Amino acid sequence: MAVVALQAIRKSFGGRPVLAGIDIALAQGELVSLLGPSGCGKTTLLRILAGFERPDAGTVRLDGRDITALAANRRNMGMVFQSYSLFPNLDATDNVRFGPRVRGVPRAEQSRRAEHLLELVGLGGHRHKFPHQLSGGQQQRVALARALAVQPDVLLLDEPLSALDAKVRAQLRSEIRRIQRETGVTTVFVTHDQEEALSISDRVAVMNEGRMLQVASPAAIYREPADAFVARFIGAGAVLSGRADGPAVRVGAVALPAAAAAGHPAGTAVELFLRPEHVRLDPAATPPSGALAAEIRELTFFGSLTRVRLALDGIADSEAWADVASDRADGFQPGLRVWASWDAAAPRVLARV
Amino acid sequence: MSARLGPVAVLAIVLGIVFFLTPLIVTFAFSLWEGGDRYGFAAYRSLVGDPDLWASLLLSLRLAAETMLLGMVLLVPSMIFVHLKAPGLKPLFEFIAALPFVVPAIALVAGLSALYTGPAWLIGTPNYLVIPYFFLALPYAYRAIDVGLSAIDVRTLTDAAHSLGAGWGQVFRLVLLPNLSTALLGATLLTLTIVMGEFTFASVLLFKTFAVYINDTGSSKVTEAAALSLLSFVITWAAMLGVLLTGRNTTDLGGTH
Ligand SMILES: Nc1ncnc2c1ncn2[C@@H]1O[C@H](COP(=O)(O)OP(=O)(O)O)[C@@H](O)[C@H]1O
Numbered sequence: 001m002a003v004v005a006l007q008a009i010r011k012s013f014g015g016r017p018v019l020a021g022i023d024i025a026l027a028q029g030e031l032v033s034l035l036g037p038s039g040c041g042k043t044t045l046l047r048i049l050a051g052f053e054r055p056d057a058g059t060v061r062l063d064g065r066d067i068t069a070l071a072a073n074r075r076n077m078g079m080v081f082q083s084y085s086l087f088p089n090l091d092a093t094d095n096v097r098f099g100p101r102v103r104g105v106p107r108a109e110q111s112r113r114a115e116h117l118l119e120l121v122g123l124g125g126h127r128h129k130f131p132h133q134l135s136g137g138q139q140q141r142v143a144l145a146r147a148l149a150v151q152p153d154v155l156l157l158d159e160p161l162s163a164l165d166a167k168v169r170a171q172l173r174s175e176i177r178r179i180q181r182e183t184g185v186t187t188v189f190v191t192h193d194q195e196e197a198l199s200i201s202d203r204v205a206v207m208n209e210g211r212m213l214q215v216a217s218p219a220a221i222y223r224e225p226a227d228a229f230v231a232r233f234i235g236a237g238a239v240l241s242g243r244a245d246g247p248a249v250r251v252g253a254v255a256l257p258a259a260a261a262a263g264h265p266a267g268t269a270v271e272l273f274l275r276p277e278h279v280r281l282d283p284a285a286t287p288p289s290g291a292l293a294a295e296i297r298e299l300t301f302f303g304s305l306t307r308v309r310l311a312l313d314g315i316a317d318s319e320a321w322a323d324v325a326s327d328r329a330d331g332f333q334p335g336l337r338v339w340a341s342w343d344a345a346a347p348r349v350l351a352r353v
Numbered sequence: 354m355s356a357r358l359g360p361v362a363v364l365a366i367v368l369g370i371v372f373f374l375t376p377l378i379v380t381f382a383f384s385l386w387e388g389g390d391r392y393g394f395a396a397y398r399s400l401v402g403d404p405d406l407w408a409s410l411l412l413s414l415r416l417a418a419e420t421m422l423l424g425m426v427l428l429v430p431s432m433i434f435v436h437l438k439a440p441g442l443k444p445l446f447e448f449i450a451a452l453p454f455v456v457p458a459i460a461l462v463a464g465l466s467a468l469y470t471g472p473a474w475l476i477g478t479p480n481y482l483v484i485p486y487f488f489l490a491l492p493y494a495y496r497a498i499d500v501g502l503s504a505i506d507v508r509t510l511t512d513a514a515h516s517l518g519a520g521w522g523q524v525f526r527l528v529l530l531p532n533l534s535t536a537l538l539g540a541t542l543l544t545l546t547i548v549m550g551e552f553t554f555a556s557v558l559l560f561k562t563f564a565v566y567i568n569d570t571g572s573s574k575v576t577e578a579a580a581l582s583l584l585s586f587v588i589t590w591a592a593m594l595g596v597l598l599t600g601r602n603t604t605d606l607g608g609t610h
């Protein structure tokens with residue numbers, strides 16, 4: 001059963017719609033990421049969940065109970081904010097004890113929770129430091145412990161890692177997931193970083209312009225984007241516009257193999273999405289069957305992989321990418337002519353809107 | 354203090370000290386004069402023995418306390434409200450807070466006496482002065498509190514406290530007031546200084562506050578006036594030093610970021 005459910009949530013600011021009918025439900029213990037570009041309404045949705053904002057329309061339910069009108073301090077939700085939000089006048093322990101304290105939990109229990117949670121977030125040795133004595137990453141750990149100290153029904157994280165540098169971010173990200181699993185708390189994790197969303201979530205909810213475009217497992221979001229925006233936003237790859245033509249997409253005179261195109265009536269406008277890992281490159285003189293002629297334009301070295309940008313012959317301004325194991329990319333250089341091919345089952349084909 | 358000062362800088366500092374200290378020293382010397390060539394503490398003794406001094410000082414302190422209380426009760430919640438819920442109103446607030454700089458005190462007195470009618474405990478008693486004093490202190494108190502509010506992320510801290518289960522009372526008591534304490538202390542001390550030194554309102558409305566007492570004494574007893582000036586100078590400086598010291602403490606705390 002769903003622990004939290006948002007139903008048909010709408011919200012406008014000054015006549016401008018920011019959320020245009022959002023539906024999503026979370027199961028007990030699930031971690032769902034809200035992923036979308038900056039300004040798409042993620043924070044607004046989270047603030048509605050937390051009770052800081054009232055939706056113009058729609059319902060927020062907790063265990064089936066309508067809590068839309070319930071004030072933030074009467075809901076049992078823990079929140080970690082994007083900006084540092086620890087109380088500057090309190091040390092780490094007192095910050096974590098704040099929630100239990102204002103809820104009238106006995107002192108001994110407050111202390112027990114603070115000690116346990118600071119240990120859990122790896123700050124057992126920093127119990128009596130004040131926020132200004134802690135690094136950004138440590139402050140967000142304390143903020144996480146503080147949010148968990150009220151034993152929330154739902155944990156809300158609003159881009160908690162965005163102010164941190166890359167290394168701390170990756171480390172804290174996996175720790176958040178570990179802690180979330182250990183505590184079993186139902187969690188909404190807001191981010192604009194797809195890597196972050198794909199790597200820690202049970203499900204990812206992709207948002208754009210106040211709408212929920214797709215809610216699915218990270219693998220499904222990546223492999224089977226339901227929507228052109230999702231396909232563009234998640235991962236890298238080529239987007240080629242053409243017309244469905246049997247098991248191919250025709251762009252001008254070129255037929256791009258794509259089994260999925262057969263699902264669209266012949267001649268309809270479609271877009272073909274092709275991931276770099278599906279494209280094979282062959283510099284041989286004779287074309288392998290079904291391969292397209294292309295020219296290498298640019299190489300980007302990613303360590304074990306090298307990403308190759310291609311221009312496909314016969315399609316003006318076309319861009320496609322291929323990932324090649326770096327130790328097999330030695331002869332590749334801009335200007336080299338190659339044959340590009342892929343499994344016809346690999347590309348995703350979506351109707352063009 | 355590792356940098357060596359050049360001779361010009363030393364000279365400038367010495368001149369500065371002379372410039373500031375000479376009037377004080379001369380005033381002090383004059384306050385010790387007992388006529389002819391006799392010197393002593395007669396002026397101070399006569400001052401301390403004058404019940405009017407204590408009455409006026411107490412009155413001024415009481416008015417200062419009342420003004421500070423009124424300021425806190427009116428300003429802090431309304432400024433936090435504007436900060437959180439109506440940031441669009443901030444320019445209006447700034448304008449209102451700056452008005453007392455523009456309107457001459459005497460115009461305020463005239464306006465107030467014409468406008469205010471009310472209960473007997475207010476009108477016709479010195480308590481009446483709290484109203485104009487509030488406006489006089491407003492620009493300073495507003496600035497001090499505004500700086501304090503800008504230094505912390507009021508919205509996030511308030512939201513955080515709310516989501517942890519705190520009601521507005523607890524948010525005020527446990528989060529906002531402790532983190533605004535330096536700013537509030539600054540506002541309080543500035544108010545104190547202003548009320549202790551205010552002359553026009555009290556004089557025109559015929560209340561004998563500390564400043565009025567200083568003035569009256571000055572026109573009748575010259576050496577006592579000098580002694581009194583020094584005393585009020587010390588009070589003012591102690592208040593200013595209080596502002597500076599508390600301000601420095603917070604900078605030290607925040608500085609290690
Ligand atoms: N209190 C507010 N008043 C007016 N506009 C707001 C307010 N909060 C958010 N917005 C607007 O709503 C849109 C979505 O904001 P937000 O939910 O913060 O997006 P995200 O978190 O996805 O970046 C933005 O265009 C933002 O300017």
Ligand SMILES: [Mg+2]
Nearest residue numbers: 042043044159
């Ligand atoms: Mg946001």
